[in-house]
Structures are given as C-alpha cells and as structure tokens.
Amino acid sequence: MAVYTEIADEELTDFIAGYDMGAVLSLKGIAEGVENSNFLLRAEAGSFILTLYEKRVNPDDLPFFIGLMQHLAARGVNCPLPVKNRAGEALGELAGRPACIVTFLDGVSVRKPGVGHCRELGVALAGLHQAADGFALSRPNALGVAGWRPLFDAAAGRADDIAPGLGARIGAALAEAEANWPRGLPTGVIHADLFTDNVFFIGPKLSGVIDFYFACNDALAYDVAICLNAWCFEADGSFNLTKGQALLAGYQSVRRLTPEEVAALPLLCRGAALRFLLTRLVDWLNVPPGVLVKPKDPLEYDRKLAFHRGVISASDYGLAA
Amino acid sequence: MAVYTEIADEELTDFIAGYDMGAVLSLKGIAEGVENSNFLLRAEAGSFILTLYEKRVNPDDLPFFIGLMQHLAARGVNCPLPVKNRAGEALGELAGRPACIVTFLDGVSVRKPGVGHCRELGVALAGLHQAADGFALSRPNALGVAGWRPLFDAAAGRADDIAPGLGARIGAALAEAEANWPRGLPTGVIHADLFTDNVFFIGPKLSGVIDFYFACNDALAYDVAICLNAWCFEADGSFNLTKGQALLAGYQSVRRLTPEEVAALPLLCRGAALRFLLTRLVDWLNVPPGVLVKPKDPLEYDRKLAFHRGVISASDYGLAA
Numbered sequence: 001m002a003v004y005t006e007i008a009d010e011e012l013t014d015f016i017a018g019y020d021m022g023a024v025l026s027l028k029g030i031a032e033g034v035e036n037s038n039f040l041l042r043a044e045a046g047s048f049i050l051t052l053y054e055k056r057v058n059p060d061d062l063p064f065f066i067g068l069m070q071h072l073a074a075r076g077v078n079c080p081l082p083v084k085n086r087a088g089e090a091l092g093e094l095a096g097r098p099a100c101i102v103t104f105l106d107g108v109s110v111r112k113p114g115v116g117h118c119r120e121l122g123v124a125l126a127g128l129h130q131a132a133d134g135f136a137l138s139r140p141n142a143l144g145v146a147g148w149r150p151l152f153d154a155a156a157g158r159a160d161d162i163a164p165g166l167g168a169r170i171g172a173a174l175a176e177a178e179a180n181w182p183r184g185l186p187t188g189v190i191h192a193d194l195f196t197d198n199v200f201f202i203g204p205k206l207s208g209v210i211d212f213y214f215a216c217n218d219a220l221a222y223d224v225a226i227c228l229n230a231w232c233f234e235a236d237g238s239f240n241l242t243k244g245q246a247l248l249a250g251y252q253s254v255r256r257l258t259p260e261e262v263a264a265l266p267l268l269c270r271g272a273a274l275r276f277l278l279t280r281l282v283d284w285l286n287v288p289p290g291v292l293v294k295p296k297d298p299l300e301y302d303r304k305l306a307f308h309r310g311v312i313s314a315s316d317y318g319l320a321a
Numbered sequence: 322m323a324v325y326t327e328i329a330d331e332e333l334t335d336f337i338a339g340y341d342m343g344a345v346l347s348l349k350g351i352a353e354g355v356e357n358s359n360f361l362l363r364a365e366a367g368s369f370i371l372t373l374y375e376k377r378v379n380p381d382d383l384p385f386f387i388g389l390m391q392h393l394a395a396r397g398v399n400c401p402l403p404v405k406n407r408a409g410e411a412l413g414e415l416a417g418r419p420a421c422i423v424t425f426l427d428g429v430s431v432r433k434p435g436v437g438h439c440r441e442l443g444v445a446l447a448g449l450h451q452a453a454d455g456f457a458l459s460r461p462n463a464l465g466v467a468g469w470r471p472l473f474d475a476a477a478g479r480a481d482d483i484a485p486g487l488g489a490r491i492g493a494a495l496a497e498a499e500a501n502w503p504r505g506l507p508t509g510v511i512h513a514d515l516f517t518d519n520v521f522f523i524g525p526k527l528s529g530v531i532d533f534y535f536a537c538n539d540a541l542a543y544d545v546a547i548c549l550n551a552w553c554f555e556a557d558g559s560f561n562l563t564k565g566q567a568l569l570a571g572y573q574s575v576r577r578l579t580p581e582e583v584a585a586l587p588l589l590c591r592g593a594a595l596r597f598l599l600t601r602l603v604d605w606l607n608v609p610p611g612v613l614v615k616p617k618d619p620l621e622y623d624r625k626l627a628f629h630r631g632v633i634s635a636s637d638y639g640l641a642a
C-alpha cells in the first residue's frame with residue numbers, strides 16, 4: 001500500500017509523450033507494492049502500470065529487474081513486460097525517480113489459496129525457473145544465508161520482547177543454517193518473494209506473476225521452499241499436506257528436483273522461514289512513526305519454523321516418493 | 322488515499338456473482354477518497370469502481386448519494402453511474418460494509434488547473450445544478466453556516482497554536498457569516514466539494530465529475546463560491562482573476578446568476594473559505610496517531626479568507642458587468 005510520490009500534470013504529460021501509447025485517459029495511485037509507488041495508467045493504447053522506484057530499491061539493480069521481466073516475457077511467462085519509449089529505453093525518470101511502465105496483467109491474487117492454486121503455482125514456479133535460464137545478468141541474493149546474521153544482530157536484543165525465547169530459537173536456527181547450508185545445488189534466477197499477493201489468477205487458472213524486485217541468483221529449490229512456506233500453511237499455523245503435494249507435483253511436472261535438492265528441502269524450508277522471520281522482526285521493531293501500514297507478524301514464521309523443526313524428510317512436505 | 326477494508330476472496334466472488342458483469346479480471350485498491358475504501362474493478366463487462374462505505378459516511382445518506390448519481394447520469398452528466406445487481410439494487414453489502422459498484426470514468430484530475438479548465442468547470446457546475454433539478458430526495462448541508470460554530474468551538478482554543486491571531490480571524494468571519502448569511506437565494510442540489518481532484522479531464526475537455534458524498538441542498542451560488550476558492554487561487558495565495566472570469570463566464574453560459582446571487586457572492590466566498598478553514602483546522606488538530614495521510618493545510622484558507630475580506634463586489638472575482 002504505497003503511493004509515495006505525487007506527479008505533476010506537465011511532468012506526466014511530458015513523460016508519456018515519450019512513449020507510443022496515445023493520450024493518458026486515467027492515472028490512479030494503487031495500494032500495491034510496499035517498496036515503490038505504483039499507478040494504474042490507462043492510455044489510448046491500453047492499460048499499464050507505472051512504477052516510480054523509491055529509496056528502498058537500489059537503482060543499480062534496475063537493469064537486472066527490468067531485463068529479467070523482458071527476458072521472461074519473451075519466453076512466454078505471464079509477467080509484466082517493461083514498455084520501451086520511443087528512444088528504445090524501458091527505464092526513464094519521472095518526478096525525480098527512476099520510472100518504468102509495464103504492461104497490465106489481469107487477474108486477482110487469492111488470499112487463501114486452495115489446492116488447485118498451489119498446483120498452478122508449482123507449475124508456474126518451475127516454468128519461471130526454466131524460462132530464466134540464459135538470462136545474461138546476475139544479482140546476488142542480499143537476503144541469502146550470508147545476510148541473515150546482520151539482521152539477527154540488529155534485532156536479537158529485542159526479540160524476546162516479541163515472544164519469550166524467540167531470540168534463542170532464531171539463534172539456533174541461524175547457527176544450523178550457517179553450518180549446514182547446502183552448496184552445489186542447481187542455481188539460477190529465483191523470484192525469492194512469490195507470496196500470494198504476487199500471483200494473479202482468473203478463476204482457477206494462474207494468469208500472471210508480478211513483483212520481481214527481490215529476484216536474484218540462488219538455489220532453485222530455495223524458491224520452492226519459500227513457496228511451501230508462503231502457500232501451504234493454514235491461518236492457524238498448520239501445514240496443509242495436500243497443498244504441499246499439489247505444489248511439489250505441479251513443480252515436478254515441469255522440472256524434476258534432483259536427489260540433492262530433495263534431501264536439502266527441509267533445511268531450505270527452515271532457512272526460508274528464518275529469512276522471513278528475520279526481515280519481519282526487523283520491520284516490526286523499526287516501524288517509523290506515522291506509518292499506516294501495519295507490519296506483518298513475525299511470529300507467523302516462528303510458528304512455521306517450529307513445524308519445519310519436526311520435519312524429517314521432503315515427504316513430510318508432500319513430495320511423492 | 323485509503324483502502325481501509327480487505328475483502329476475502331469468496332466474499333468478492335459472491336458479491337460480483339450478484340451482478341451481470343461476468344468474471345472478475347482484476348481488483349486493485351486505489352489511493353483515492355479519504356472517507357471510503359475504493360477499488361478499481363475490472364470485470365468481463367468493463368471497468369468499474371467498487372466503493373465500501375466506511376464509518377465517516379452515514380448509511381442513511383446513501384440513498385441520496387446513489388440516487389443523485391443515477392438522476393444526474395440519466396440526464397447526461399458525466400458522473401459515475403451506480404450499477405444495479407440482478408435484484409435491481411445499486412446498494413449492497415460487502416465485507417460488512419455498505420457497498421456500491423459504479424461505472425469507471427476516464428480522465429485525469431489536474432493539480433494546477435489552467436484558465437481553460439476553469440471555464441470547463443464553470444460550464445459543468447451549472448450543468449450539474451440544472452440536471453439535479455427535480456431530484457426527489459433532499460439532504461441538508463451538515464457543513465452549512467449552522468454547522469460552523471460547533472467546529473469552531475472544537476478548535477478555537479488551539480487555533481492560535483497554528484498561527485497567531487487565527488482564532489480571532491475565524492471568530493470575526495464566523496460572526497459576520499452568522500449575522501448576514503443570505504437567505505432566499507435560489508437553492509438546489511449542490512456538489513459542495515468540487516475540488517480539482519473530483520473533476521476529470523482528457524486533454525482540455527472535462528470528462529467527468531466524481532465524489533458526490535458531500536452533496537446536499539443549499540444555495541447554488543454557494544457551490545460557485547466553493548469552486549472560486551478551490552480553482553482560482555495560485556499556489557502563492559494570489560487570486561487569478563482570469564481564472565475567476567473563465568469560471569464565472571462558463572457558469573453563466575449555462576445558468577445566469579440572479580442579481581441577488583451576484584450581490585451575495587463575496588459573502589458566500591468568505592463563507593466557503595471559512596468552511597474549509599474550519600474542517601481543515603479540526604482535522605489538523607485531530608490527526609489520529611499512525612496515520613500516513615498528511616492533513617491539508619488550514620492556513621491555505623486563512624490566506625484565501627484574507628483575500629476575500631478585501632473584495633468589494635463580484636466583479637473582483639471576474640464577473641462580467
């Protein structure tokens with residue numbers, strides 16, 4: 001929920017005049033995206049999303065994000081396609097910010113995904129991994145295992161204010177992840193933030209994937225682990241094995257996990273839970289005054305981590321033997 | 322900027338199933354409207370705005386607002402048309418709130434209106450006054466002259482914290498308005514909040530008027546006074562006579578002001594400035610903690626009121642002799 005930047009009339013008109021999309025018919029700030037300002041732009045040529053990149057996005061990363069969407073869209077992934085202006089550039093400047101116009105994707109994100117949604121998601125995730133193959137640019141995962149200890153250091157002293165023993169639980173999970181994090185798994189470009197609000201459906205069919213602003217190079221199976229965390233738990237904290245089966249079967253219908261990935265899945269799931277627990281904890285402890293958006297509950301991922309600690313093998317997530 | 326209510330998947334699907342608009346293609350919360358939650362809804366039948374009425378709107382007023390839009394749209398005013406569901410009802414319930422779907426209007430609001438925009442606005446305002454004639458329902462103006470003293474009482478003690486002498490200036494203007502407020506002017510349904518963000522343009526042409534949630538029965542010329550305040554001052558506080566001329570000429574090209582309205586215009590302009598000064602002052606002094614939206618500056622209307630105090634007759638606003 002974010003429209004941080006107001007755009008002056010003349011600036012907008014001048015900016016759009018650089019594109020081959022006719023006159024502006026409508027521009028509405030939309031309550032989507034936490035990092036950037038997003039506007040739904042209707043022009044004579046159709047509907048688009050105009051994004052102004054705010055401070056939390058590193059401008060140096062923009063060629064990676066924009067190039068990735070171009071690469072994926074060219075390979076048939078239903079993701080936003082950055083629109084080039086008359087000069088052939090997809091990245092411009094508006095209201096003093098880096099700015100990009102992308103195509104509008106129809107679809108609605110589901111707040112409570114069903115089994116069918118999870119299968120569709122698994123298929124799409126594997127398709128995304130395959131389509132990203134060959135993308136020329138790369139970007140390290142700033143929120144990978146090496147990035148977790150600095151987050152913990154920033155929050156450890158106050159973690160127990162949120163829940164008793166939370167600091168110790170995180171510390172143990174972090175030490176285990178650092179000691180045992182799997183190396184040598186198949187890597188590639190991962191989405192790294194494929195939560196339900198970044199996936200659109202029309203009826204039961206997945207219609208699009210958005211928000212590539214955490215995408216990076218990392219183990220492909222880590223992306224699967226993020227999705228198991230984000231899609232297969234119920235509101236009461238329980239793991240829905242049927243949804244896990246559907247997600248993993250959907251994924252494997254396109255790309256089979258290697259034996260090493262299968263063996264690593266429980267640890268990757270603990271790591272993924274830890275990553276979101278840590279970032280949510282830091283956000284929770286650092287809410288700026290005057291902010292309307294309520295930070296997401298870190299303890300949701302403390303409960304998920306507890307489930308993962310009891311997992312013995314990937315079959316506990318629903319992986320078919 | 323407001324999306325106060327989240328809508329569950331099934332609730333939305335059920336709600337839309339009551340309308341003859343096909344499947345939902347997209348639903349995005351939009352940063353528009355301070356009082357309600359607004360969503361841009363794309364369905365197979367087209368684009369719509371879905372509004373959930375939050376606490377600040379009195380449900381008893383909804384038949385007036387919705388009926389007014391229906392009345393106006395039927396008479397050719399480019400305003401949102403409430404869409405009826407299969408049961409013939411335009412007002413429903415969603416996520417525990419009164420809810421209404423209206424047609425989507427193309428157009429962009431201008432932040433800095435030019436002379437041409439002011440003329441278009443004047444024409445549209447008079448057209449709106451004429452089209453509203455014959456509307457069966459009525460609604461008193463809760464923010465009319467009788468409503469100003471309670472606002473002042475709520476804020477008077479702290480007014481001087483905002484600017485020295487502000488309380489005395491408001492008190493004097495309020496006493497004058499109460500003593501001399503014109504009676505017997507032509508009345509009808511007025512928009513009462515026709516600021517630039519409630520008027521859409523496509524290029525130079527006015528394409529639509531939205532947000533009828535302050536509409537009420539009052540003196541038609543008071544609506545003109547509100548628009549002179551909202552459209553004809555520059556950012557530095559100066560009154561742009563050319564814009565005033567354009568607005569008034571546009572209005573009179575459709576509906577001529579009576580001699581009584583012309584004579585009352587300076588007092589009506591002072592009253593309109595006082596009304597927005599008071600509501601902004603109360604909002605400014607009562608910002609709830611945790612709110613992102615910055616309240617609008619009350620002193621903008623203190624400066625406008627100062628200009629109006631120097632006005633001798635309607636010709637000072639640009640009214641042709």
